[in-house]
Amino acid sequence: HRYYTKHAMDLLEEPLEEANLKDIVNDLEKVAKDWMKIGLQLSLKPDKLEKIDSEQKESSDKLLKMLVQWLRVEKHPTRMAIVKALESNSVGVTRLAHKLREEYTSNKRQKLNTQD
Numbered sequence: 001h002r003y004y005t006k007h008a009m010d011l012l013e014e015p016l017e018e019a020n021l022k023d024i025v026n027d028l029e030k031v032a033k034d035w036m037k038i039g040l041q042l043s044l045k046p047d048k049l050e051k052i053d054s055e056q057k058e059s060s061d062k063l064l065k066m067l068v069q070w071l072r073v074e075k076h077p078t079r080m081a082i083v084k085a086l087e088s089n090s091v092g093v094t095r096l097a098h099k100l101r102e103e104y105t106s107n108k109r110q111k112l113n114t115q116d
Contacts, residue, residue, distance in 0.1 A: 011104045012080040018071060024082065025064050027100055031086070031093050032059035039066040041085035042074070079104050 016024070031038070039049045048069055056062045071077050079100070086097035 013078050016077045021067050032063045034091055035063035035066050037091045038085050041088045041091055042070045
């Protein structure tokens with residue numbers, strides 16, 4: 001296990017809002033085709049995911065709609081939840097999950113450094 005400072009973890013645990021979704025979709029662009037698996041790992045109901053699947057054509061649009069739905073039902077949506085979903089056995093993109101975890105923690109450090 002790597003050691004992450006409390007400040008570094010803040011961005012991972014910071015509540016997500018719809019304003020964050022464009023960045024999240026960009027981060028997940030390479031795995032957009034796995035949007036349904038990710039949605040299931042984020043505890044979305046299969047019928048909601050099937051509705052998204054029938055209404056949207058492109059994987060990136062499906063991913064975005066799935067994340068919007070997740071934000072509406074999840075009490076505490078975070079980047080960490082997304083990272084953990086990516087790490088799950090059914091999605092299994094641990095390399096991307098690790099990269100995003102590193103990126104989110106380094107972004108937090110940069111934000112902290114610029115606030116001094």
